[in-house]
Amino acid sequence: xxTLTAGLGFKPQHIDEALACAEPGVWLEVxxxxxxxxxxxxxxxxxxxxxxxxxxxxxxxxxxxxxVAPDTRHLARLRRLVDRVQPAMVSEHLAWSSWEGRYLxxxxxxxxxxxxxxxxxxxxxxxxxxxxxxxxxxxxxxYVVVEGHEWSETDFLAELARRxxxxxxxxxxxxxxxxxxxxxxxxxxxxxxxxxxxxxIHLAGYAVDESTSGSxxxxxxxxxxxxxxxxxYAAVIERGGPRPTLIERDGDVPSFATLLDxxxxxxxxxxxxxxx
Amino acid sequence: MSGLADYQRRFLHALGDAxxxxxxxxxxxxxxxxxxxxxxxxxxxxxxxxxxxxxxxxDWFRAAAAAYVEMSxxxxxxxxxxxxxxxxxxxxxxxTADVPYLGDVARLDRLWTESQNAADDIPMPSxxxxxxxxxxxxxxxxxxxxxxxxxxxxxxxxxxxxASREGRAVEGELAWQPEHAVVIRAHMxxxxxxxxxxxxxxxxxxxxxxxxxxxxxxxxxFHPDAAIDRxxxxxxxxxxxxxxxxxxxx
Numbered sequence: 001x002x003t004l005t006a007g008l009g010f011k012p013q014h015i016d017e018a019l020a021c022a023e024p025g026v027w028l029e030v031x032x033x034x035x036x037x038x039x040x041x042x043x044x045x046x047x048x049x050x051x052x053x054x055x056x057x058x059x060x061x062x063x064x065x066x067x068v069a070p071d072t073r074h075l076a077r078l079r080r081l082v083d084r085v086q087p088a089m090v091s092e093h094l095a096w097s098s099w100e101g102r103y104l105x106x107x108x109x110x111x112x113x114x115x116x117x118x119x120x121x122x123x124x125x126x127x128x129x130x131x132x133x134x135x136x137x138x139x140x141x142x143y144v145v146v147e148g149h150e151w152s153e154t155d156f157l158a159e160l161a162r163r164x165x166x167x168x169x170x171x172x173x174x175x176x177x178x179x180x181x182x183x184x185x186x187x188x189x190x191x192x193x194x195x196x197x198x199x200x201i202h203l204a205g206y207a208v209d210e211s212t213s214g215s216x217x218x219x220x221x222x223x224x225x226x227x228x229x230x231x232x233y234a235a236v237i238e239r240g241g242p243r244p245t246l247i248e249r250d251g252d253v254p255s256f257a258t259l260l261d262x263x264x265x266x267x268x269x270x271x272x273x274x275x276x
Numbered sequence: 277m278s279g280l281a282d283y284q285r286r287f288l289h290a291l292g293d294a295x296x297x298x299x300x301x302x303x304x305x306x307x308x309x310x311x312x313x314x315x316x317x318x319x320x321x322x323x324x325x326x327x328x329x330x331x332x333x334x335d336w337f338r339a340a341a342a343a344y345v346e347m348s349x350x351x352x353x354x355x356x357x358x359x360x361x362x363x364x365x366x367x368x369x370x371x372t373a374d375v376p377y378l379g380d381v382a383r384l385d386r387l388w389t390e391s392q393n394a395a396d397d398i399p400m401p402s403x404x405x406x407x408x409x410x411x412x413x414x415x416x417x418x419x420x421x422x423x424x425x426x427x428x429x430x431x432x433x434x435x436x437x438x439a440s441r442e443g444r445a446v447e448g449e450l451a452w453q454p455e456h457a458v459v460i461r462a463h464m465x466x467x468x469x470x471x472x473x474x475x476x477x478x479x480x481x482x483x484x485x486x487x488x489x490x491x492x493x494x495x496x497x498f499h500p501d502a503a504i505d506r507x508x509x510x511x512x513x514x515x516x517x518x519x520x521x522x523x524x525x526x
Contacts, residue, residue: 033353039396039422041464061353067281074353099288103350105316106309108287109300116280143305148283181305212304 004054004088004244006266008259009221011249015045017256019052025267027088029056029246036077046085054088056200056246057081058169061103064123064137065096065110075130082131089200089244091136091169092127094120094157107140111148112156117163124164136199137161138169141219142178158194167199172232173225173248177206177217186232195240203229203266204248222251224262234269242270292346317345320355321362325385327440328366328378340369356389380433381440384468387425387459391466394423399462399515414489418482418517423461426476427468430454434470462515469514474502479516 005025010018018028028049035046049055059078062070082090095107110116120137128135137160139153151159157168170193179186205223209216225233225247237243245266249259290296291310300306321341322329329337344365350358363386366372367379399421408416427434434455439446456476458469474495481491492504511517 034356036354037356037393040393040461042393043396044464065280067278067284096284097353099284101351102288103353104288104291104313105320105350105353105355106312108284108309110280110287111283113279115278119280143308144300144303146300148279209308211307216305216308218308 005242005270006263007054007056007244007246008256008263009246009248009250010049011253012045013253014256014259015049019048021053021256021260023260023264023267025270026263027054027056027244029058029089029248032057032059032078032081033061035081036074043084046081050085050087055085056089056091056244057085057087058246059090059092060107061097061105062092062123062127063096063098064092064120064127065094065108065116066098066123067119069126070123070130071098072130075127079131082133089136090131090133091138091200093138093140094153094160095140109140109142109144109146111146112151112153113148114150117151117156117159120160121163124160124166128164128166134165134167134199136167136169138171138202139174140178141171141174142182143216143218145182152192154189154192154194158197161194161197168194168197169200169202170195170198170236170243171202171204172236173202173204173206173229174219176226176229176232177219180217187235190232190236193236195236198240198243201233201236201243201245202248203233203245220251221248230265233266237269237273245270314342314345316355317350317358318342320350320358321345324356324359324389325362325382327385327437328382330440330443331375331378331381331436336371340366340371343369356393360386362386377429377431377433377436380427380429380431381437383429384427384433384437384457384459387427388466388468391423391425391459391461394461397422397518400512400517400519402512404519405512408488410489412488413492414487417485417487417520419520420479420483421460421462421516421518423459423466424479424516425459426479427457427459428454428473428476429456434468438468458514458516460514460516467514469510471510472502474499474504475507475510478502478504478507479511482517485520 004027007027007029010028010030035042037043093107096110097104161168175186175189179189203225204221205225207218207220208214209218247263286298290298290301291313318338318341344362348361363379363382366382372378432450432455434457435446456471456473458471460467478491478495481494495502
């Protein structure tokens with residue numbers, strides 16, 4: 001397998017171009033939840049993709065921040081997918097999304113207390129044990145100030161990685177959006193980030209929330225990556241070295257060729273150390 | 277209750293309470309979470325019930341979906357399976373009294389999704405059917421293909437469903453009579469076949485472990501006019517059956 005450079009979030013409407021794509025270093029990321037079925041065309045499509053490209057399974061529903069252990073049925077389904085497609089990477093979020101049998105389709109925040117740290121460490125360990133492999137945990141986007149933090153997010157993630165053995169997924173758009181929304185400096189945040197633990201980087205576009213007159217940025221994945229995010233990304237790669245980098249796009253999805261163009265910018269930087 | 281659990285319980289409560297005094301909920305950004313969790317549920321229903329959405333129009337659908345999300349929020353993170361109670365919800369909704377078939381159209385959408393994502397299975401090959409002798413019929417048991425789903429409606433819901441899926445109006449005058457169907461993904465594509473009540477009875481008899489001959493006799497008892505040979509040929513052509521395990525080949 002050649003070294004992974006820049007990848008794309010896979011959209012089913014791009015299946016033919018994705019299968020035909022022979023760009024060096026390209027890889028594709030999917031949400032495993034969309035493929036947790038018994039059979040049929042979805043799984044067949046994923047099998048075909050896995051034969052052509054390295055895959056990354058990027059979960060959105062494990063709820064690692066819950067005060068209870070991850071759902072064992074969900075972990076078993078994830079394990080079956082991992083065994084089936086042998087992904088290059090598996091990742092999840094530092095967030096919670098389930099409560100007493102209810103699923104909240106979002107990535108919700110919680111106070112980064114020591115109690116929470118111990119809980120997330122245990123949940124990550126259970127996940128890694130169930131999958132038989134290391135996962136990466138992503139920094140989320142923030143929209144509200146949460147009281148009761150005992151840890152900064154960067155320290156929390158570094159300690160989580162140290163205690164559980166997991167890696168980190170650094171979403172630089174999330175850093176940009178959260179720094180704007182909560183009023184901190186994105187460069188200071190990145191300076192404090194444990195880059196040596198980063199297994200994967202995410203880049204995406206954001207939207208300006210109309211209802212709050214621009215005071216909030218939304219991690220909407222429906223626009224090209226912003227120049228400010230590209231600039232943060234270049235600084236991260238310069239300091240930490242190249243890492244597999246994903247361009248996420250979930251809304252207002254352009255053609256595959258347009259996404260490949262955007263991806264080539266990251267690919268170029270990873271290969272040659274400069275923004276094309 | 278731990279601090280983490282208590283926080284999440286209060287967070288969840290505040291998502292559904294616009295007047296909440298929970299501190300994060302008093303910030304403008306909290307609406308991002310309210311909107312995202314609600315919209316994801318509505319979007320999933322719109323994706324899972326496209327025929328209903330096409331019939332009633334986007335605004336009506338999303339209003340009904342929002343009410344459903346509130347009443348029966350998602351439990352399974354696999355949102356393509358969200359909405360198992362949505363057909364019954366539509367049946368019971370006051371606003372659907374003049375469209376009594378709407379729940380059944382939703383049921384057919386649901387069966388389509390189930391069939392689409394069911395386990396892969398290999399239909400009994402036609403060569404095997406061709407070799408079936410009369411002795412074979414009385415000894416062979418078949419089981420339904422893993423993706424086979426049966427549908428019955430007292431309304432012409434199959435015709436309405438099909439027109440809606442194809443984004444067109446029902447052609448000609450709609451005959452107001454019961455309609456039944458089988459939903460099958462014999463190969464990678466889901467197909468909905470119109471069938472009669474005798475065909476469904478035959479399939480159910482086979483599924484319960486009867487031999488083909490017993491299933492035929494059972495169906496004939498309740499539907500003396502049923503053309504069993506045509507039902508059998510139709511089932512074969514559509515790939516509805518798999519040879520049951522442990523049976524010798526005919």
